[in-house]
Amino acid sequence: MSAVYVAVCLSELAIGSLLVIRLTLGPTTSDRLVALNTLATQSTLAVLFFAAFAQRTIYLDISLWLCSFSYLATIVWSRYLERGLL
Amino acid sequence: MTESIVIALLVTGLAFSLSGVVGILRMPDLYTRIQCSSKTITMGALPTLVALVVAEGPISVFGSRALIVAFLLVVVNPLSSHALARAAYKAGIPMWEGAVVDEPADRRRLAKASIEEDDDVLGH
Numbered sequence: 001m002s003a004v005y006v007a008v009c010l011s012e013l014a015i016g017s018l019l020v021i022r023l024t025l026g027p028t029t030s031d032r033l034v035a036l037n038t039l040a041t042q043s044t045l046a047v048l049f050f051a052a053f054a055q056r057t058i059y060l061d062i063s064l065w066l067c068s069f070s071y072l073a074t075i076v077w078s079r080y081l082e083r084g085l086l
Numbered sequence: 087m088t089e090s091i092v093i094a095l096l097v098t099g100l101a102f103s104l105s106g107v108v109g110i111l112r113m114p115d116l117y118t119r120i121q122c123s124s125k126t127i128t129m130g131a132l133p134t135l136v137a138l139v140v141a142e143g144p145i146s147v148f149g150s151r152a153l154i155v156a157f158l159l160v161v162v163n164p165l166s167s168h169a170l171a172r173a174a175y176k177a178g179i180p181m182w183e184g185a186v187v188d189e190p191a192d193r194r195r196l197a198k199a200s201i202e203e204d205d206d207v208l209g210h
Contacts, residue, residue, distance in 0.1 A: 001141060004093065008134065011100055018107050022119075030116050030174040034123045037166060038110060041127055042103065044155060045134055052138060052148045060151045067158045074166035078173035 005053035009046045016042035033077055040070030088140060095137035102130030115182035116174055124167035131159050 019042070022035040044067045051059035106126030113119045135156040142149040181188065 082173035
């Protein structure tokens with residue numbers, strides 16, 4: 001089963017690396033935010049499956065952290081885009 | 087048996103993730119990209135997490151964390167996409183020129199027209 005886990009981890013990373021194109025090209029800041037949000041989701045899954053592959057529970061905290069804090073980053077950025085620094 | 091279920095779920099999830107990312111790359115404007123990012127990516131992440139739960143068992147260390155991540159994704163992804171789309175619309179980011187419906191703008195135009203009508207009635 002661990003071979004399956006590392007294959008999933010690598011393919012999530014490969015799928016996420018396609019998003020770097022949108023992250024660099026993106027005409028507006030919001031396009032970059034969409035790409036960044038999706039990249040955070042993909043890397044959450046990649047870290048989770050890497051934790052299952054390596055049988056290390058310490059990496060699970062990283063995936064939970066990524067999942068919850070990327071959301072906060074998106075909320076804060078959209079607040080900033082909507083009404084400025086306040 | 088378990089292994090084949092896990093692999094089927096993983097293939098489904100990865101296919102949805104790949105199609106979501108291709109959508110984000112190829113869609114013509116921001117709002118359609120947000121649609122790909124919220125729906126298709128969540129649908130791609132959930133079967134992958136369910137596969138980990140099926141493989142490890144729901145009360146194991148990894149399976150329980152996968153359930154927590156799935157819950158967070160379901161709650162949080164629509165919220166952040168909604169906030170982002172709202173902020174982008176208010177900041178005036180244009181839609182694709184082939185877009186056919188813009189309901190807030192229609193409503194604003196209607197409200198403006200009715201106010202002008204009232205002014206005409208009051209003025210004369």
